[in-house]
Every structure is written in C-alpha cells, then in structure tokens.
Amino acid sequence: MTTFWMAYLTALSFASGLCVGSFLNVCILRIPAGQSIVRPRSRCPACGEWIAWYDNLPVLSYLLLQGKCRHCRGLISPRYPLIELLTGLLFLAVWNRYGFTAQTPLYWVAISGLIFGSVVDLDHFILPDRVTLGGIASGLVFSALVPSLQGELVWSGALVRSAVGALVGAGILYAVAVAGRWWLKQDAMGLGDVKLLGAIGAWLGVQAVLFTLVVSSAIGALFGVILIAIDGLKWKSRIPFGPFIAGASVVWMLGGDHAWNWYLTWIQGGQ
Known part of the structure; x- marks a missing residue:
C-alpha cells in the first residue's frame, strides 16, 4: 500500500x-x-x-x-x-x-459501547443493560463469526472461549459482590459491573478478564486514595467502577495483552 x-x-x-x-x-x-x-x-x-x-x-x-x-x-x-x-x-x-483485520471494526464497536457505558455510569451510577448484556450476547456471536477474536481458527473453539470468559468474568465479580455484602453489610459491587466484566470476557477471553480485574482494581484503588487524601478521611462518595473496568479492557486491546503475556512468562521463568 x-x-x-x-x-x-x-x-x-x-x-x-x-x-x-x-x-x-x-x-x-x-x-x-x-x-x-x-x-x-x-x-x-x-x-x-x-x-x-x-x-x-x-x-x-x-x-x-x-x-x-x-x-x-x-x-x-x-x-x-x-x-x-x-x-x-x-x-x-x-x-x-x-x-x-476483522478486529478493527469489531473493536471500534466494543470501544464505542464502553465509552457510552462509562460516561452513563459516571453520570447516573448505572451501566445500561444494552452495554452489559448486549456486550455478552454480541461477544458470543462475534466470537463464533470471527474466531480470531479469541485467537482460534474454528468457530466452535472461539465460542467456547467466549462463553468461558463471560462466565469467569461475571463469576469473579459476583463472588466479590456476595463477599462484600457479607463482610461490609452493604453492596460492595453493583450487578452492572458484574455483567460488564462478563461482557469483557465474552469479547476478549479469560486472560483479558484477569488483566482487566487486576489493572482496574489497582487504578480504582489509587484513584480512591487520591480522593481521600484530597478530601480527607471523611470522604464517603461512591466511585463508579465501570469506567475503570472499561479503561483496563481498552488497554488490553491496544497492547496490554503483550504486557500480560510477558509478565506471565517472567513469573514462570522465575519459578
């Protein structure tokens, strides 16, 4: 060209x-x-x-x-x-x-949905089902239609990876939500966040779920500490977690997968 x-x-x-x-x-x-x-x-x-x-x-x-x-x-x-x-x-x-490649238009669609959901979450503390549940459904469909989205060559393998990613993503945060409710006696995680990580898993797979969870939690915690330092220990405002999940998943799409694979290789080499 x-x-x-x-x-x-x-x-x-x-x-x-x-x-x-x-x-x-x-x-x-x-x-x-x-x-x-x-x-x-x-x-x-x-x-x-x-x-x-x-x-x-x-x-x-x-x-x-x-x-x-x-x-x-x-x-x-x-x-x-x-x-x-x-x-x-x-x-x-x-x-x-x-x-x-097929990833380009598909990731454009995914990023558009993530931006929409993130800003709505910031404004209204809600993640629309059209982003979360729609993301799970579209992730399954597109993975079957474009197996390379899951690093597979055949549709059946890609569909399995997508389904497992959705279950792991939603399952991990649902467990956190249940544990938080039991430990803190209040909601520690919204179901919108649970469904959003499920959508990330459906689109990007299990490894992306783990990367997104680690990075979003780290950035969210840092952001919370900064706000507490600025506002003092009396700060009690809620922080929507959706934008951090969305941001971390976009990092994965744009190169975070390479960093994650390098990290896993380094860990395994250290053993």
Whole structure:
C-alpha cells in the first residue's frame, strides 16, 4: 500500500472516530432520559435554539465557536469535544495496531459501547443493560463469526472461549459482590459491573478478564486514595467502577495483552 493510501486510511479512521464520538454524545444525553436519538435535532441547553449542522462538526465547531453557543453565547460543555477526541484517538490506535483485520471494526464497536457505558455510569451510577448484556450476547456471536477474536481458527473453539470468559468474568465479580455484602453489610459491587466484566470476557477471553480485574482494581484503588487524601478521611462518595473496568479492557486491546503475556512468562521463568 502506498504512503498516500495509508495516510488517507489513517485520517479516515480518526475522522470516523470523531463522528462516532459525536453520536455517542447524543446517546449519552438522551438514552438515559428515555428520549429518541434520532429526533429532534440538537438544541442549545441554555437558549433552546436549534444547532445547525455546521455548528455540530466534531471538535472543529467547538473550536471555531470558542466553546460558546452561536446564538446566546452560553458556554458549551468541554465534555462534548473531549468525548469526540477520545473516540477518534482510540479508533486511530485500533487501526494502527490491527489494520486490515476483522478486529478493527469489531473493536471500534466494543470501544464505542464502553465509552457510552462509562460516561452513563459516571453520570447516573448505572451501566445500561444494552452495554452489559448486549456486550455478552454480541461477544458470543462475534466470537463464533470471527474466531480470531479469541485467537482460534474454528468457530466452535472461539465460542467456547467466549462463553468461558463471560462466565469467569461475571463469576469473579459476583463472588466479590456476595463477599462484600457479607463482610461490609452493604453492596460492595453493583450487578452492572458484574455483567460488564462478563461482557469483557465474552469479547476478549479469560486472560483479558484477569488483566482487566487486576489493572482496574489497582487504578480504582489509587484513584480512591487520591480522593481521600484530597478530601480527607471523611470522604464517603461512591466511585463508579465501570469506567475503570472499561479503561483496563481498552488497554488490553491496544497492547496490554503483550504486557500480560510477558509478565506471565517472567513469573514462570522465575519459578
């Protein structure tokens, strides 16, 4: 492939991610509220004016308008372009690693769902079933259709790996939830998190579940310690765990699998 076409496809991957990120902003705002994601068009939350298509271009319009509504000059939340930019960069990273393989569009779908679920979890402390249960179902289906998603050559082996991954992922966190309820006398883990790790297992397999659990727990604990240090020991706010699970699973897709395999090899060599 020529340099021109490689550059073109790279730019197209990034631009596609920006557009999907813009669509995710609509989903994040409307789906939890029970609103249609098709109609009506977007409005300015401050003045209620319709937003024209040329003021709704991902990232670019925000920069050209200097983060303000064209009509009332009210401030536009920087979260919108940040989600668009994050999605674009992750699409680009997937393309750079997997290129012309079936994993590229499938991981784009998975990452889109994870971004949507994570932001909804941050806003409402809930992980939608369309992300968690839908993730389990789609992981099983796509693993059978594209066995390479599970590192297999035949659909039956990939389907078994996917099913085992879903059971292990959901089972581990469900055990943590039960133990936490018994030990702390309160919910230590939401069922949404349980189902989300099950979806990760269905898409990525058992090894990804273990990696995701270790990395998300470490980052979540560190984040909690930082908040306690900032706010003092009286800090009692809940921290949604879903975004940490999602983030760790994306790290796996983008190279964490190599780091995990190296670690396991190193451990086995030390024995």
